Amino acid sequence: MKTDGYNAGEHYDEMITEDGEIRAHYDEIFNHLKKTSSRKMGQLQHSANQTQRSMGMTFNVYHDNQGLEKILHLDIIPRIIPNSEWKKLEAGLKQRTQALNMFLQDIYNERRILKDGIVPSDLILKSRDYLEPCIGLTPPKGIWCHITGTDLVKSKDGEYYILEDNLRCPSGVSYMLESREIIKRVYPDIFNQKGVMPVSNYPTKLLRMLQNLSDKPKPVVGVLTPGVYNSAYYEHSYLALQMGVELVNGVDLIVENKRVYMQTTKGLQQIDVLYRRIDDTFLDPETFNPDSMLGVPGLFEAYKAGNIALANAPGTGVADDKAVYAYVPQIIKYYLGEEPILNNVPTYLCREENDRQYVLDHIEELVVKETNAAGGYGMLIGPKATPEEHAKFRELIKNNPTNYIAQPTLSLSTVPTLTEEGISGRHVDLRPYILYGEEIEVIPGALTRVALKKGSLVVNSSQGGGSKDTWVLY
């Protein structure tokens, strides 16, 4: 393939430096791309697409009439992370997860951090994600966020920045696992030479972590899904299959005497641990949203009675709010007495008057986000937006300041990607997965999401993003 024209442009490129040098950890892949014909690369890409289709690696897009199931495009050129970089990421993510878990335990119980004025009380107590039924609760083993999928980006300075702590039900891990299987077939030789850390034991680790939540010697574990029409259904069934546990819907479960039972062909069978992929407020119509058709009446009472463990624990959403995000560096210092290892993106809270004025004055340079929205919705990218959109967001902010935060526009790093015009740099982010069981463990791999449109910064699968296999080197 033609590689001469490949350059970093004005961004940080992960394969090539500003001076046109190939970074050492990309050597083999670069040489491989150089000597492989574009026809051959096209064929490999095609066969990867076919494999995804026959595996049924699909996600469902809301509000899309082009059919229910879509394939998340997997670009066959891997994203590579050298070991030294990974070590730092790993340490930083462990630190952050531990601090956020302590934060959750604190705000639902003693509220020391609020009393000490480190985090404003009203920001937490008035948040719609702060769940009153969880006040005074300590989940099994004191763990709140069992599975975290933190979003990071690499900026112009080559440093990683945390974008978002996803503490609720982060999805995408099945793509990390299945993509690896596909990409192994594309580069069998390089895989052996290069020394890529394995991710395939994730389901085993996940199962062990879930079993650890029950005191029974052989606890019954299940994955609770909203059902086949949920956008991540593929992943729910994939994880249940890989762990060898039941995939249950709300209708399969029934609560009696504060115990949760599955309805089987042989009658009722008790279930002890649920990896639930249903949002907090849909879990139990008796405690939360009474209109929920997905949940199980009485589930929360059973949880409170200690008869069922839920992962993640209900109530974690309050800690991954985009406004609380701004306080995470202080949260780390407060509980652990350590400096944060990983960078936060400087964040302006529109609820604060000074910050708000700055945002209104500099909206053209900033990214404005809704505090409670996910998936790239409800967001303004200042430098790319029209004056009308700027004006619209100024109004939105003035009318409801607590609902918005703003951050400087980050220059996302680029990674070589197979496109119609040959190999070309595309912007990426990074979502590693962290399991909190007997100890905190960061899985050496990640979901890399890539904005397939040239110059685009939006990597979300629902808005034209694709994915890449992520290699963490030994």
Added chain:
Amino acid sequence: MLSRVANSIYWLGRYLERAENYARFIDVNFNLMQDLPIDLKEQWHPLIAATGDLPIYEKKCTGYEKNQVLYFLGFDAENPNSMLSAITNARENARIIRENLSKETWEKTNELYYMMQEGLEKKVWKKEDPRPFFEKVKNQILLIYGIADSSVARVDGWYFRQLGQFLERADKTSRILDVKYHILLPSDQEVGTPLDFLHWMALLKSVTAFNTYRRLYGNIDSSNVVEFLVLNKYFPRSIYHCIKEAEKCLHNISGNSGGGYLNSAEKAIGELRSKLEFAEVSEIIGFGLHEYLDDLQMKINRISMEVDANFFTIRSNNTSQPQSQSQG
């Protein structure tokens, strides 16, 4: 296993078998048409009559032109029993219970679905000879059976799928046999003529039974063919054999090792099995073949309803109502 999952596995078995049998139906008729003297017109009407979906067809179409009938049986999404509908439903059930299927079973079922979509795009029913396509679909389904046979543990899930498969097959064998009833001979005098033999041979070939039949009975004789396809103890598509196998599945599921019955589904199927076990072909002919088959189909439906009541019905926890799928 979860009642909801058992339900889906059962219907996966039924829908796959249904699709495979539709491919066979279409094949019977092609075989038949090719052997007819040129002065006899092609008959596609009997095929639809035998599936029991004549009312749906007549609401949509007039006339029984080949392309129209092939589209209706193969690709019409508005026909709940077309191959396309059956395969879409099979795949949807498989998707719902994917964590209970082996990776290969799921992938081949998924490929089958895309195969049908491709056939739909390419308008296969308009081809002069679409048989290679139907053959391919049939083979893909047989591949799924083969994979399951050598990779699925013989626990509840296996027996629920087999149960669905055998009940569906019993129903469809009765319908294939019924095609013969609906095909018009030029006159009553043609019974027992070479033309009549041709019909019976085509029918046997469509269920891959011709050679086995030959070895067992030699000459083609209508009452022997009926005996073979309804009462034979060993042929895997005979109605008796299907019912007997389905009964074994039910016994395995309930842990019944002593015979008799432990639930109403076992009772219903036990009654039908013993009726077939002791029946004589002369009784069937005396009763009227078409009427006898009609009665069988109703009994099989009844068994399916009992299976549903015993294993699949779940208590509502106020979040949703239990759903039942098409009896077909």
